[in-house]
Amino acid sequence: MKFGTYVFEPKKAEGFDFHLFRVKPEVGRRLAPMPDMYSNVAIFGDNVTARNHPDWISQSALGPAWRTNDNFNVRWDILCHTQPEHREEQLDYIEDVARHSPGVWLNSIHFADHGHCTCPRCQELWKKSGLSWLEWRRKEVTDYMREVSERVRDRAKKKFVIGVLPDPVSSYERFGIDFDDLAPLTDEFLVVMFSKNYATPWYWEMLTRGFKKLFKDVKLNIALYVFGPGDNPAEVPAPSELVTLSVRAGRAGADGILYLTDKASQLWDFQKAVVDRVELRQKLKTYGCQEVLDYFQSWEKVVE
Known part of the structure; x- marks a missing residue:
């Protein structure tokens, strides 16, 4: 197993195998990639571009994919998947990011949600395809990911990871x-499993096991939520929950676990809290994933 950081600033925390920097998160702001940190890019979730081009927003019978539309589980504004200018610009941008970092990990690669997108362009493309509605959407997503993969893996010769939401069904x-x-x-794949509470780890372990089966021989990484931008410390997952879930996800087959924080310093706080949970870590030795516990023990040298 590998353990990584997942941060909003270009700083690394000691004691991890690799580092993922959110150079372009869903809010749409862009920061320069780092030569020693993987780059995380959200493609179609893009508040800045949606604000600058409101006519590019994804459409449906239940309304557009603005983050204010409660018919859908969207926390940011999502663009139409077939918007040609955005697609082409993102291809060039992602290739450039790949050339200036060890590789690219993607988020927001797909249509906004069920029923999207019904804009005139998508309707025309669907009808011309001769495919069913669902098969046409599948082909659009796959074909675009093939283009992105060629830019990162074939042209830039860098690592490429596709991220998906935690819905295996x-x-x-x-x-x-x-x-x-x-x-x-x-x-590899990345499954984003963000939550403000991991008090019921069985559900997340089940998701990990399910995705491990679906992905077959492709490595599975999961991302867990530690502390996000602007969070109230009283409203983030308890360190004990994250320790327990990490062990249970490890035994379910996760090949990598990433921990998301806003600042790199918050990862040190998390590491210190993990090290302090001596009794819990001792209890978890019977859970069947000593590899995670050994890694946590190695943090004792980081926080001493």
């Missing part, structure tokens, strides 16, 4: 995602 119907289509295009 209905991602095809909701987003146009077919995991078997994407597997040959990526080096």
Whole structure:
């Protein structure tokens, strides 16, 4: 297993195997990639571009994919997946980011949600395709990911990781995602499992096990939420929950675990809290994933 950081600033925390920097998160702001940190890019979730081009927003019978539309589980503004200017600009941008960092990990690669997108362009493209609505969306997502993969893996010669939301059952119907289509295009997968509470680890362990089965031989990384921008410390996951879930996700087959924080310094706080949970770590020795516990023990040298 590998353990990584997932941060909003270009700073690394000691004691991790690799580092993922959010150079372009869903809010749409862009920062320069770092030569010693992987780059995380959100493609179609992009508040800045949506604000500058409101006519590019994804459409549906239940309304557009603004983050204020409560018909959908969207926390940012999502652009139409077939918007040609955005697609082409993102291809060039992602390739450039790849050339200036060790590789690219993607988020927001798909249609906004079920029923999207019904704009005139998408309607025309769908009808011309001769495919069913769901199969046309699947082809759009797969074909675009193939283009991105070629830019990162073939041209820039860098690592490429596709990120997906934690829905192993209905991602095809909701987003146009077919995991078997994407597997040959990526080096690894990332499943974002963010939550403000991991008090019931069984559910997250189940998701990990399910995705491990779906991804077959492609490595599975999961991302856990530690502390986000502007968070109240009283409203983030308890360190004990994260320790327990890490062990249970490890035994379920996760190949990598990333921990998201706003600042790199918050990772040190997390490491200190993990080291302090001596009794809990002792209890978890019977859970069947000593590898995670050994890694946590190595943090004792980091926080001493």
